[in-house]
Amino acid sequence: MTSPHRRFKDAIYEQFARVGKAVSAPKRLELLDLLCQGPRTVEALAEQSALSVANTSQHLQVLRAARLVDAEKRGLYVEYRLADDEVCRFFFALRGLAEARLAEVDQVARAYFEGRGAMEAVEGDELMRRVKRGEVTVLDVRPPEEYRAGHIPGALSIPVGELKARLKELPKGREVVAYCRGPYCVMAVEAVELLRKKGFKAHRMEQGVVDWRARGWRVDREGAQP
Amino acid sequence: MTSPHRRFKDAIYEQFARVGKAVSAPKRLELLDLLCQGPRTVEALAEQSALSVANTSQHLQVLRAARLVDAEKRGLYVEYRLADDEVCRFFFALRGLAEARLAEVDQVARAYFEGRGAMEAVEGDELMRRVKRGEVTVLDVRPPEEYRAGHIPGALSIPVGELKARLKELPKGREVVAYCRGPYCVMAVEAVELLRKKGFKAHRMEQGVVDWRARGWRVDREGAQP
DNA sequence: CAAGTATTCAACCGTATACTTGAACAATCA
DNA sequence: TGATTGTTCAAGTATACGGTTGAATACTTG
Numbered sequence: 001m002t003s004p005h006r007r008f009k010d011a012i013y014e015q016f017a018r019v020g021k022a023v024s025a026p027k028r029l030e031l032l033d034l035l036c037q038g039p040r041t042v043e044a045l046a047e048q049s050a051l052s053v054a055n056t057s058q059h060l061q062v063l064r065a066a067r068l069v070d071a072e073k074r075g076l077y078v079e080y081r082l083a084d085d086e087v088c089r090f091f092f093a094l095r096g097l098a099e100a101r102l103a104e105v106d107q108v109a110r111a112y113f114e115g116r117g118a119m120e121a122v123e124g125d126e127l128m129r130r131v132k133r134g135e136v137t138v139l140d141v142r143p144p145e146e147y148r149a150g151h152i153p154g155a156l157s158i159p160v161g162e163l164k165a166r167l168k169e170l171p172k173g174r175e176v177v178a179y180c181r182g183p184y185c186v187m188a189v190e191a192v193e194l195l196r197k198k199g200f201k202a203h204r205m206e207q208g209v210v211d212w213r214a215r216g217w218r219v220d221r222e223g224a225q226p
Numbered sequence: 227m228t229s230p231h232r233r234f235k236d237a238i239y240e241q242f243a244r245v246g247k248a249v250s251a252p253k254r255l256e257l258l259d260l261l262c263q264g265p266r267t268v269e270a271l272a273e274q275s276a277l278s279v280a281n282t283s284q285h286l287q288v289l290r291a292a293r294l295v296d297a298e299k300r301g302l303y304v305e306y307r308l309a310d311d312e313v314c315r316f317f318f319a320l321r322g323l324a325e326a327r328l329a330e331v332d333q334v335a336r337a338y339f340e341g342r343g344a345m346e347a348v349e350g351d352e353l354m355r356r357v358k359r360g361e362v363t364v365l366d367v368r369p370p371e372e373y374r375a376g377h378i379p380g381a382l383s384i385p386v387g388e389l390k391a392r393l394k395e396l397p398k399g400r401e402v403v404a405y406c407r408g409p410y411c412v413m414a415v416e417a418v419e420l421l422r423k424k425g426f427k428a429h430r431m432e433q434g435v436v437d438w439r440a441r442g443w444r445v446d447r448e449g450a451q452p
Numbered sequence: 453c454a455a456g457t458a459t460t461c462a463a464c465c466g467t468a469t470a471c472t473t474g475a476a477c478a479a480t481c482a
Numbered sequence: 483t484g485a486t487t488g489t490t491c492a493a494g495t496a497t498a499c500g501g502t503t504g505a506a507t508a509c510t511t512g
Contacts (some may be wrong), residue, residue, distance in 0.1 A: 005412040006276055008338040011253035012410050013259075015331045017322045024250035026239035027471075033239075050232055055471055057490055062469095067327040076480060076488060083327060090323050097316050098242045101293040101309060105241045112234040141494060184238050186231040251500075268459060281501060283460055288499095302458060431504055 021053045022066035023094060027051060028059050033095075035069060036088040038149050038179055038211055039081035070153040088210070109184070116193055127177055128217070129204050137171055138205075141191045148220045150178065150209050160187040163194055184207035248292035249320060252408050253277060254285050259321075261295060261438055262314040263407055266306035314436070335410075342419055353403055353431050354443070363397055364431075365404040367417045376435050376445045378405065386413040389420055401427045408434035 002010075023029055030049045034040055040048075046056035060080055063069045070083045082088055099105050130136045131154055138155040139148050146159040158166050160180075170176060176195055180187035183206040195202035213219050249255055256275045257321035260266055266274075286306055289295045296309045308314055314372075323329050356362045357380055364381040366373050373383040384392050386406075396402060402421055406413035409432040421428035439445050 004338070005416070007456095008334065008412060009256065009276075009410065010252065011334045011338075012331065013256045015334060016250040016255045016321055017250060018328060019324045020246065020249035020251070020255060020467095023246035023248070024243060026236065026243040029242045029246060030235065030239045050235075052472075053489075054473085054491090058470080061490085068323075073479085073489095078489060086323060086326065090319055093316055093319050094245055095242055097294075098245045098418050100415045102241050102244060105238065106304055108234065108241060112230070115443065127464085149298060184235065185236065190231070247499095253500085279459075280461090280501075280503080284500080287460085299459095299509085303506095304459060 018066045019068070022063050023091075025059065025062075027055075028063060029094075031056070031063065032068065032082075032087070032091050033182070033184070035080060035082050036091055037146065037208070039079045039126055041077040041079055043077070045080065062103070092214070098117050109211060113189070116189060123206075130175075130177075136175045136177050139170070139176050139191065140180075141178050141187045142180050146181075146209075148222055150213070150221055152209065152212055153218055153220045155179075155220075158188055160191050160194075165189055167198060170195075170200070175203070177205050179205040182206070182211060244292045245294070248289050248294055249317075251285065251288075253281075255317070255320075256284055257289065257318050258294065258308075258313070259408070261306060261308050262317055263372065263434070265305045267303040267305055269303070271306065271423070301448070309401070314407070318440070339415070342415060349432075356401075356403070362401045362403050365402050365417065366395070366406075367404050367413045368406050372407075372435075374448055376439070376447055378435065378438055378447045379444055381405075381446075386417045386420075389417055393421075393424060396421075396426070403429050403431050405431040406434060408437055424449060 008093075023032070027049060031045055034048055042053060042057055042060065045051075045060070046053045049056065051059070060069065060071070064071060064080075067083055068087050069080050071078050071080050073079075085113075127136070127138070131138055131152075138152055140151050140155040140157045141160040141163065142157075143159050144157055147155075151157065154179055156169070158169065178188040178191040178195070185208060188204045192202045192204045207215075209219060249258070253275060257271055260271055260274055264274040268279060268283055268286065271277075271286070272279045275282065277285070286295065286297070287291050290297060290306075292311050293309055295306050297304050299305075301389050353364070354364070357364055357378075364378055366377050366381040366383045367389065368383075370383055373381075377383065382395070385393065402418075404417040404421070406417075411434060414430045418428045418430045426436040433441075435445055
């Protein structure tokens with residue numbers, strides 16, 4: 001005994017909820033965050049999100065059912081990517097809303113970052129100024145593929161895993177600012193911890209390449225590594 | 227055997243997912259949509275969303291747990307409102323993403339609107355021009371409280387339920403453009419159906435007051451009804 | 453103070469969802 | 483062709499969620 005009006009509304013909001021459902025699981029949000037950085041294979045996503053491959057595949061299909069991501073077969077791998085830049089902006093809006101309204105986000109972040117020695121984040125424009133003046137070494141600690149796909153101009157690429165062995169590549173006595181994928185990526189944290197232990201003056205930059213680009217600043221592709 | 231990094235990430239994305247979970251149920255989205263219009267009591271929300279009061283209360287508490295809405299006791303009633311304008315913008319972003327990427331939204335809307343006689347929606351700025359030229363009568367068919375809280379300048383207030391009895395208030399022979407709460411509110415559809423049956427030249431405007439204001443256009447409060 | 457009203461709480465049921473495991477299905481490479 | 487690798491499918495389980503119903507809690511009003 002439902003009116004056509006009611007049926008219409010129910011149908012419409014049910015459609016809207018498809019997007020909502022897609023972003024209602026923590027792991028799917030993590031996958032979306034990774035995909036905001038760039039296209040990835042299922043395997044890569046599984047590893048970076050600490051999920052089983054099968055589970056990752058399932059989550060990706062939920063995201064695909066909501067049309068938030070697209071899949072394309074590339075040789076032996078299936079590459080997933082955001083269906084649209086709008087999706088990334090939507091994810092950022094959700095993240096921003098959570099940061100602004102949920103005190104718990106701040107608490108969790110604070111507990112983690114403070115636990116590892118006052119790593120106050122360097123503001124992006126502050127860093128920019130210092131980079132331009134040549135005052136600091138900017139260090140990109142992400143995997144080299146990601147560096148190649150786009151990095152902050154002038155940044156040096158040393159994956160966090162290789163950092164210990166490649167410390168000599170860093171100009172001694174110069175302040176280092178490390179960045180990775182974004183505010184909740186922990187590779188830069190690890191890097192800074194190591195660098196400080198080794199006697200470097202090191203800071204972490206919150207912004208990743210995506211945030212950097214979102215501010216309208218220049219991003220370099222490929223090479224240019226001294 | 228999970229690393230602190232992993233625990234941190236899990237904790238962070240779990241927080242983000244609180245917002246996602248809040249918008250993963252169709253009925254909660256409908257409640258959010260209503261609250262974007264303005265504050266409402268539990269009872270009013272229950273009626274307008276065709277939910278039981280108890281169920282509405284539960285959904286509202288989920289929204290409140292995600293800090294998307296606030297509640298305030300006002301006399302005998304509890305009034306719920308959006309916690310922040312940012313929440314409304316977020317809802318609009320979600321809606322826009324669904325409209326843009328889910329073909330089904332368009333299908334559902336088309337099926338409903340076409341079923342009731344080609345009610346092509348009038349574009350907001352087109353209407354604006356015609357209103358300013360005095361070519362059309364703008365009709366606000368929402369409940370009078372909502373009209374009082376904010377309406378399109380020059381609009382006449384006749385709730386859809388009273389329209390049949392108050393047809394004589396409308397200038398005869400003049401085109402009527404009806405609006406209500408937004409693109410998926412059906413009161414204006416009902417009104418246009420009735421008006422056409424009675425021989426009026428009538429159209430529906432998709433935009434509600436919130437969309438109108440979002441475009442930066444003027445909104446009137448209180449009175450001014452002839 | 454008692455009666456009435458608005459809202460929330462608590463218990464319950466059916467369904468949906470996240471994750472695991474093991475097998476099936478491509479596409480590549482030897 | 484057969485072996486290997488990457489991805490998806492299918493079945494099973496524990497948990498979470500939406501919705502219902504009926505009682506409990508707060509507040510106003512007579």
